[in-house]
Amino acid sequence: MATEAGIRVENLYKHFGKRDTLVRVIEGASFEVNKGELVALIAPSGAGKTTLLMMIGCVEEPTSGTIWLGDEKVYEDKWLTKEQRKIRREKIGFIFQAHYLIPFLNVIENVTLVPQTNGVSEQEANKIAMELLEYFDIGDKAKAMPSALSGGQNQRVAIARALANKPQIILADEPTAALDSKRSVDVVKMLKKIAIEQNVAVIMVTHDEAMLPLCDRILKIEDKKVVSENVSVQEKIL
C-alpha cells in the first residue's frame, strides 16, 4: 500500500524576538509523517518540541516555510487560510500531558463538543462518542464528570475527544508524562493502534525513552533542525 503523507513540513523556520533579543528555535526543518504512522518527537527541554507541534497544529505562526496537512497546504510563509481554528477542529486531534477536559462538561459532552461544533447532529455525535468510550472501556462513565474519574480514565476520555472529530492528524504533547510506566505503555500502544486502524498521522512529544520502541520513527530536534531516525530493530524488541 502506498504511503500517504499526513503531515509535510518544508524548510520551516521559527524565530522569536528581534535583533538583540532574537531567538532562533527552528531553522529549516523539513520532514514528513505518513498516515498510519506513530512518530516520536524528542529533544532536550526548551529545544522547541512544543513550538514545532503548535506550528503544525496551526496555533503558533511560523516565521517562514511550508506546512501541508494531508493534501491541504495551510502555510507558506503566511497562513493560507484565516480559519486555522476550523482546520484544528476538523483535521487535528490534540492530546496533552494532562487531560485538560472541560470540568463543567461531563465525559460524553467533552467528547461531542468538537463534532457538534463541526455540525454533526447531537444524536450522531453521541453515537460516535459512545463507540469511542466503549473502545476505551469507559462507556459506563459517559455521564460522569471529569472530577469523578481517575487520571488514567480522564486521559482515555481526552484521547477519545481527540478522535471524535475523525482527525487526519493527532498531535500528542507528552501524553504519558503524568502516567505510570504500565499505563504509559498502554496509551502509546493505543495511539499506535489508532494510527493504523484510523489511518491517522500521529506525532507524540515524549521525554520517556522507554516509549520510543513502540513508535515507528523518531524525529529529533538537533541544532534547531529536525532529524528523522528509524527505531532500531533492537529497540523495537526491547
Add this chain to the structure above:
Amino acid sequence: MINLAQKDVQHTLGKFLVTAMGVGMLLGIVLIMIGVYRGMIIDAQVLLDDIGADVWVVQEDTLGPFAEASRVHEDLRDTVRVIDGVKSAEALTFQNIQLPQKPSPVRVVAVGFDPFGMVNPVSPKRMVAGRGLMRSHYEMVVTDKTGYHVGDVIRLLRHDYHVVGVTHGTVSSGGEPLIYVSLKDAQELQFSYSNNRIRTDRARGIEGAEGHMVNAIVARVKPGYSIDEVAKNIETTLHKGVFTATQERTLLTQNLIKMASKQIGMFTGILVIVSTIIIALIIYTMTLEKIKEIAIMKLVGIPNSMIVKMIAQETLLLGVLAFIFANLFSHLIYSKFPKRVVLEIPDAWMLFGVVIVASLLASLAGIKKVISADPQAAIGG
C-alpha cells in the same frame, strides 16, 4: 448543541446563585430608592387630595402653606365665601408638634380644621378605626403610625385630647404622620403662650390677636365656574396669594421634592453604576477562573463566537437572576421603612432594561479576555 453557559452555571450553581443574590440585594436597594421617591410624590399629595379644595388662598407674596410659611386672618374665610363663584371656604392650620412618649416621642404635623365646616380633611376612606371629629374641642384623629389607638388620651399643653379616630396612610408633604384637631384647638396649640409671655406682651402693647390666625383658606368653586377665573378674581379682590389645586400640586411635587428627587436620582444612578462594575468584576473573575478551559476550547478549535456567547449568556443570566432577587428582596423589606415606599411595576421593568444593558456592558470585560486568551496557555511551556 451543548449550551456551555448552562453547563457552567449548573457546575457552579451554588456560587452563581449566591453571587446573583448579592447583586440582587444591591439592585433591590435601587428599587427601594425609586420607591422612596415615588412614596415622596404620593405623600406630598395625600393632604391635597384629602382636602379636595379647588383654590388655596395664602399670605400675599408667599408660596404657602407647604412650600413657604403663610399666615392669614381666620376671618378672610368669610370674605372668600362671598366672592362670586365660591361654593364654600374654610380655614386650615398646619403645624409641627411632638406627641409624647408612645413608646418614644412622635413628630407629627397637626391639621386644624372646623369639624362642622364644609371641608373635612379626614378622608373616610382612610379611617381604620373610630370616627372623625365631632366636637369643637379636645378630640383628635391620629394616623396609625403614631402608635396611638382610639380611646388613648394625649396631654398637650394644658388639655387632654381624646383619640377618637385612627387613619392609615395619612402623612404630610414631608412624610411625617398627620393628626387632626379642631381649628380652635389648633390655634390654641399654636398661639397659647405662658402667663409670663402674655404679661410681657401686654406691657409692650401687644395684644393676642394672633389667636385667630390660620395658615390658609381653602375654597371650593361652584359648578359651572372656572377655577382659574375664580382664583384670579380672589387674587384681584383680596390681594392675597392664590393658587389653584393644580398649581399647589405643582409647588409640592415639582418644587418641594425637586431637590430630593435629584438626590435620590443621583444615589440610584451611582448604585446602578456600582452594580454594573460589580457584575463586570464578577464576570471578569469568573472568566479568569475559566481561562484554562477557554484556552483549551480555543486550541481544539471551538470558535470565539461560542465562547463569547457563553460569557454573554452567563452575564445576562446573572443580571436576570439578580433582578428577580432584587424584586424579592425589595418586596420583603419595603414595608419596614418608616416612610412610604411605593414599588411600581413600570419602575421594575425600567430597572430590568437597565440591568440588561448594564449586564451586556459588564460582559465586555470578560469577552475581551476571551478574545485575547492565548490557546497555547492551555498547554503551558
